Amino acid sequence: MANTTPDSRPANPRFSSGPCAKPPHWSLDKLADAPLGRSHRAAIGKGKLAAAIDETREILGVPADYRIGIVPASDTGAVEMAMWSMLGARPATMVAWESFGAGWVTDVVKQLKIEAEVKTAEYGQIVDFAEIDFDTDVVFTWNGTTSGVRVPNGDAIPEDREGLTICDATSAAFAQDLPWNKLDVTTFSWQKVMGGEAAHGMLILSPRAVERLESYTPAWPLPKIFRMTKGGKLIEGIFKGETINTPSMLCVEDYLVALDWAREVGGLEGLKARANANAQAIWDFCDARPWIANLAEDEATRSNTSVCLKFTDDRIRDGAAFAKAVAKRLEKEGIALDIGAYRDAPAGLRIWCGATVETSDIEAMLPWLDWAFEAEIAAQAEAA
């Protein structure tokens, strides 16, 4: 049968896992209200920063007694700031099942040189949370962006734990439920589910995390951009929009525009529903085909944002080359940009399904995946 190209095309081919697609109907003129050329410490700038914090709290349902700060260096900055400031007070457990979690293990074991129990799982699998001692400080990633494997829920995390939970939730926030009473430190960046810009991180602290900051001084020096206390007291201003150093007010405006859009689509429930519909379209596609499957082995752990797929057809000779060629073909046609698997992950595809992606675009892209697969199988046969 001739392998003809499908009739319809996605209106937006941006399926990158970060920076992710801007919200639908986004355009640069929506940023016209940004107080450019003004001090971020002027009332107008401070008001925008405080609004970003307040609206984040409202949409994510963050408890009133949790602090929310805008910090430097995107999600990485937020995670490292927390680890450098809080770890070392008690034993640590580092949990990783993909590349970013593994990066936090390196930070703690090799750089901070903290004695930690390291628990890892292969790509596609997850560490059993029932086996973790939550009386230690536990660092983990809620949604493994490079494996498409997520924590299904926080049930295994006890409320009366002695240790802190430090959770990198950058590709989960605004798409998945985060159980705030189980999380002491939660981080994310605007560039993921909200389609915002990178460079700024969000750091959310429980009262217990604040208590740690105020009662413990690490043995190592802390650079200014990591310092959250002064004279043993939390610098409360950081959590009211008085950022440690200068933020981009253009990026702040862009985040505020994304938050407005989030409210328009129904807040957290609406955002989750959009991600779920996107991921479901891909899961259904895979279920109906013998040659492609979700990398996540257990359905309960399948990500609804960074959906990672592997090719399972016996005819494929070089899995990495094949997956790359499929992604390249789709990019060349302008159908799907940036959908190759992460460089350290198993060969395959990774299709972002966060809320800014339209389900109609996923649906229009998938028949092209059929097409690209068949075309590559044929190309492989010809080359043989």
Ligand SMILES: Cc1ncc(COP(=O)(O)O)c(C=O)c1O
């Ligand atoms: C789970 C996870 N953690 C951390 C990062 C790093 O994020 P950033 O570049 O925003 O610091 C990413 C980026 O994709 C990620 O997916």
